[in-house]
Amino acid sequence: xxxxxxxxxxxxxxxxxxxxxxxxxxxxxxxxxxxxxxxxxxxxxxxxxxxxxxxxxxxxxxxxxxxxxxxxxxxxxxxxxxxxxxxxxxxxxxxxxxxxxxxxxxxxxxxxxxxxxxxxxxxxxxxxxxxxxxxxxxxxxxxxxxxxxxxxxxxxxxxxxxxxxxxxxxxxxxxxxxxxxxxxxxxxxxxxxxxxxxxxxxxxxxxxxxxxxxxxxxxxxxxxxxxxxxxxxxxxxxxxxxxxxxxxxxxxxxxxxxxxxxxxxxxxxxxxxxxxxxxxxxxxxxxxxxxxxxxxxxxxxxxxxx
Amino acid sequence: xxxxxxxxxxxxxxxxxxxxxxxxxxxxxxxxxxxxxxxxxxxxxxxxxxxxxxxxxxxxxxxxxxxxxxxxxxxxxxxxxxxxxxxxxxxxxxxxxxxxxxxxxxxxxxxxxxxxxxxxxxxxxxxxxxxxxxxxxxxxxxxxxxxxxxxxxxxxxxxxxxxxxxxxxxxxxxxxxxxxxxxxxxxxxxxxxxxxxxxxxxxxxxxxxxxxxxxxxxxxxxxxxxxxxxxxxxxxxxxxxxxxxxxxxxxxxxxxxxxxxxxxxxxxxxxxxxxxxxxxxx
Numbered sequence: 001x002x003x004x005x006x007x008x009x010x011x012x013x014x015x016x017x018x019x020x021x022x023x024x025x026x027x028x029x030x031x032x033x034x035x036x037x038x039x040x041x042x043x044x045x046x047x048x049x050x051x052x053x054x055x056x057x058x059x060x061x062x063x064x065x066x067x068x069x070x071x072x073x074x075x076x077x078x079x080x081x082x083x084x085x086x087x088x089x090x091x092x093x094x095x096x097x098x099x100x101x102x103x104x105x106x107x108x109x110x111x112x113x114x115x116x117x118x119x120x121x122x123x124x125x126x127x128x129x130x131x132x133x134x135x136x137x138x139x140x141x142x143x144x145x146x147x148x149x150x151x152x153x154x155x156x157x158x159x160x161x162x163x164x165x166x167x168x169x170x171x172x173x174x175x176x177x178x179x180x181x182x183x184x185x186x187x188x189x190x191x192x193x194x195x196x197x198x199x200x201x202x203x204x205x206x207x208x209x210x211x212x213x214x215x216x217x218x219x220x221x222x223x224x225x226x227x228x229x230x231x232x233x234x235x236x237x238x239x240x241x242x243x244x245x246x247x248x249x250x251x252x253x254x255x256x257x258x259x260x261x262x263x264x265x266x267x268x269x270x271x272x273x274x275x276x277x278x279x280x281x282x283x284x285x286x287x288x289x290x291x292x293x294x295x296x297x298x299x300x301x302x303x304x305x306x
Numbered sequence: 307x308x309x310x311x312x313x314x315x316x317x318x319x320x321x322x323x324x325x326x327x328x329x330x331x332x333x334x335x336x337x338x339x340x341x342x343x344x345x346x347x348x349x350x351x352x353x354x355x356x357x358x359x360x361x362x363x364x365x366x367x368x369x370x371x372x373x374x375x376x377x378x379x380x381x382x383x384x385x386x387x388x389x390x391x392x393x394x395x396x397x398x399x400x401x402x403x404x405x406x407x408x409x410x411x412x413x414x415x416x417x418x419x420x421x422x423x424x425x426x427x428x429x430x431x432x433x434x435x436x437x438x439x440x441x442x443x444x445x446x447x448x449x450x451x452x453x454x455x456x457x458x459x460x461x462x463x464x465x466x467x468x469x470x471x472x473x474x475x476x477x478x479x480x481x482x483x484x485x486x487x488x489x490x491x492x493x494x495x496x497x498x499x500x501x502x503x504x505x506x507x508x509x510x511x512x513x514x515x516x517x518x519x520x521x522x523x524x525x526x527x528x529x530x531x532x533x534x535x536x537x538x539x540x541x542x543x544x545x546x547x548x549x550x551x552x553x554x555x556x557x558x559x560x561x562x563x564x565x566x567x568x569x570x571x572x573x574x575x576x577x578x579x580x581x582x583x584x585x586x587x588x
């Protein structure tokens with residue numbers, strides 16, 4: 001039991017280390033040196049260049065710089081923004097909470113949509129399932145920004161139920177979270193329904209029904225547990241999607257957040273900020289998908305060997 | 307949605323018979339293909355012709371999809387936009403299938419050390435969420451069509467690489483390959499004649515489904531301002547330009563988005579059907 005867990009943790013750590021190294025290499029091998037960017041349109045003399053190099057430690061050997069970079073990363077020091085001239089950690093720190101709020105509420109919506117839709121449609125008439133399957137396929141295929149814009153024009157502009165943009169109160173969170181949750185809920189509901197239908201074909205389902213268990217009780221108490229297993233393996237992919245889609249959703253709804261920071265920073269070529277957001281996102285992604293994998297080990301004893 | 311469809315293949319296969327008929331999706335894709343190849347057949351107007359006097363008009367017999375904030379005909383822009391969105395998606399998909407496929411094939415055929423190394427490299431690339439990896443790439447280059455294509459190709463290559471590697475390992479261990487080895491076939495001949503064709507079989511189908519995803523991703527990044535710049539009628543960029551006029555003119559944002567969605571739904575429906583048929587045959 002302990003060995004596969006340790007192995008999974010070690011490989012997650014290795015991936016994170018390699019990602020950090022790749023980011024370091026990208027920053028240093030990219031065309032246009034850091035010094036060029038910092039000099040910008042200001043006075044450009046060898047003295048100023050030497051001063052910047054000394055300030056940033058760029059005059060030291062590459063290996064020393066690399067080790068120092070890893071050390072700073074471990075202490076949460078993500079470097080300095082080229083454009084805003086502030087520590088990147090401060091910029092990101094101020095914007096992390098709106099994104100966390102958004103993804104947490106979206107996760108809650110996803111579970112409700114996916115489980116609800118799957119339980120309601122399993123084993124129903126063929127035309128109902130056909131209809132739902134077309135609806136799900138459309139939600140999965142539609143770009144997140146279109147879902148956001150549809151919700152926005154219907155519920156904000158036409159009905160006036162929710163604010164149009166910003167992050168003033170809880171009501172401003174509903175539509176963005178829903179835009180994130182609809183496609184993922186639809187995807188997950190397909191997987192769960194598939195699992196439910198498979199579970200209902202198992203001999204244990206017949207036995208339970210023969211002993212007089214109601215259909216709804218069978219679905220809730222027995223089949224759902226089986227159906228959730230494959231859903232857990234999708235956990236990593238879902239998290240990856242949610243982090244990507246949050247960038248777009250923040251832009252649609254004019255919300256503050258990490259995605260907004262990253263988009264702005266790409267526009268101003270503020271590479272340390274973009275790198276930091278991307279690294280943070282990948283760290284969260286690796287961490288959560290590792291947890292999902294470990295949860296799978298806990299749920300399904302057959303995987304613990306080896 | 308702007309990731310892959312990480313649907314386990316079984317979903318597509320089991321749901322295959324439940325999907326609606328393919329007539330509508332194929333007909334729509336033909337229409338889109340016409341828009342890509344010869345947009346002038348579908349509309350007689352110039353996609354860039356602005357007419358401020360008739361800005362933000364609702365859909366009518368004259369302007370089927372209405373007009374946008376500069377008085378440009380939205381239907382014409384949607385028709386001309388097909389070329390941008392589809393060619394970016396197609397180029398990115400082909401690049402990522404070829405690059406990822408090569409890496410996967412080399413990893414699957416090589417000795418263990420090389421395989422480990424390449425697989426770890428793919429793992430590291432997959433540790434970045436796709437849109438963010440693409441954003442990072444664009445930050446290092448500059449917004450525009452070429453970097454958008456490369457960025458999406460980079461973000462999607464690891465997925466194809468992993469699939470091809472797994473498939474190669476599977477085929478390598480198949481009975482007929484072992485038998486061919488005992489007949490004394492050279493390694494190169496074995497790889498080229500017996501392993502590669504069987505590995506590449508499912509790739510076009512995966513690429514069909516992947517194409518829809520790549521198109522959505524390209525549009526999403528364009529929506530963020532990373533792709534073709536205004537006034538190009540790219541679908542995602544059109545949505546982003548129209549977002550500020552949503553209160554008075556829903557059509558100029560929502561209709562390009564619907565064109566995009568129906569294209570992707572059609573591609574996915576066709577891809578899943580092909581996949582169901584392919585796996586059923588085996």
